[in-house]
Amino acid sequence: MxxxxxxxxxxxxxxxxxxxxxxxxxxxxxxxxxxxxxxxxxxxxxxxxxxxxxxxxxxxxxxxxxxTEENDSFKRLELKLDVLFEDDFLAIIYKPAGILVSGNSFVTIDNALSQNLQKSTQFDAVRPRPVHRLDYPTSGVLLIGKTNASILALNKLFENKEIQKTYHAICIGKMNSEGKINNPIDNKEAITNYKVIEMVVSERFKFLNLVKLNPKTGRKHQLRKHLSENGNQILGDKEYGKEELQLKGKGLYLHASSLEFEHPFTHEKISVIKELPKKFRKIFPAF
The missing domain is CATH 3.10.290.10 (RNA-binding S4 domain)
Structure with missing residues (x-):
């Protein structure tokens, strides 16, 4: 060896x-x-x-x-990422829909980070790592740690609910103008606040709503489960939506639009917003 x-x-x-x-x-x-x-x-x-x-x-x-002699070197993934914020401790990137954040697949955000971010000069610099997840079909902002200390600090912020996450979704059916969904998931507390930004009449779906979502907890598939349970499944949701309301070939209309938190080292307020994807704006042109 x-x-x-x-x-x-x-x-x-x-x-x-x-x-x-x-x-x-x-x-x-x-x-x-x-x-x-x-x-x-x-x-x-x-x-x-x-x-x-x-x-x-x-x-x-x-x-x-x-x-050992037979040990192969790591193959680099060439995938251009949109970097929205970066310093020596952390970064925020845009994750396109249809790409895994991490996992056994070669094509993941995790495998592409080193080629898109600058190496940290801190003594505890590591290969950049995502500190939270977005589902495969979800687009939006993703927080990355670049040092051991920052990864631990960012995880702590998530645990203490000190990172504000905002999502936008297009949901089907009539909805109250705003509300709170408080349905447990896997016997754990799960809370989602929502506000309807705009509603349009749809020939097929009757009503489509552009909805702002602020999850207060981070359960797996929380937003998709909560909206479906509320009778307002997210457009394009093949897993939790009714089969007769499926939309083929357009993907899931769920977007992680912003992150806000206090930087754990510089203490500046970080607020990063990513505009809605084009497929959202085709239905709601004003946004």
Whole structure:
């Protein structure tokens, strides 16, 4: 085996599993699946010892990555991303609809970040990593961490509900001008506030509404589930919508339009807005 990269873990606010912490740390093995394979093959050592993916990293450890002769280098994904904000700690990018944020697929936002963002000059710089998710069919703003400290700090902001997320969707049917949906998801509290911005008459759907959505919790598929349960499924939702109201070939009309939060290091107010996609404006031209 040949040593190819060494990483000294900075002091962490809370322990994190090795397979989670290692994502983005090593240039030659940046993905979670790559880290898991390296651990399984005994190529990732912590303080000179082989380990398992269940090990918790606390801070102060030395992690070494080795390779064998047959180890392939990471293939770079060439995918141009729209960078909406970037500094030495974090970035905000636009995720197009129809692309995974991360996962086992090669074509993901996660795999394209290093080619679109500048490398951080901070001592704990890592390969840029998304700190939250957007569904495959959802477009919009996505927050990225560029250092270990910023990833931990941004996750803390999400946990404390100190990041305000705004979405826009086109929903089917008659709706109240505004309201609050408070339906548990997977036996956990889930709250979504909504406000109808404009309504148009539709020959096929009777009514279409441009709706502003402010989720107060972040459950999986929360907005799609809540609007469907409210009797106002999101246009193009094949998973939670009624089959007779399906719209083929246009995708999901759900867009993460803005993020607002206090920068965890510079303390400036960050407010990034991404305009609605063209398919929204074809139905609601004023926006």
């Amino acid at each position: 040949q040593l190819i990269e060494t990483h000294l873990v900075p002091i962490l606010e809370k322990p994190i599993r090795l397979q989670e912490y290692g994502v983005g740390v090593f240039k030659t093995t940046p993905t979670k699946s790559g880290i898991k394979k390296a651990i399984k093959k005994g190529l990732l050592l912590v303080d000179k010892k082989t380990t398992t993916s269940a090990l918790f990293i606390n801070g102060g450890e030395t992690i070494e990555l080795y390779q």
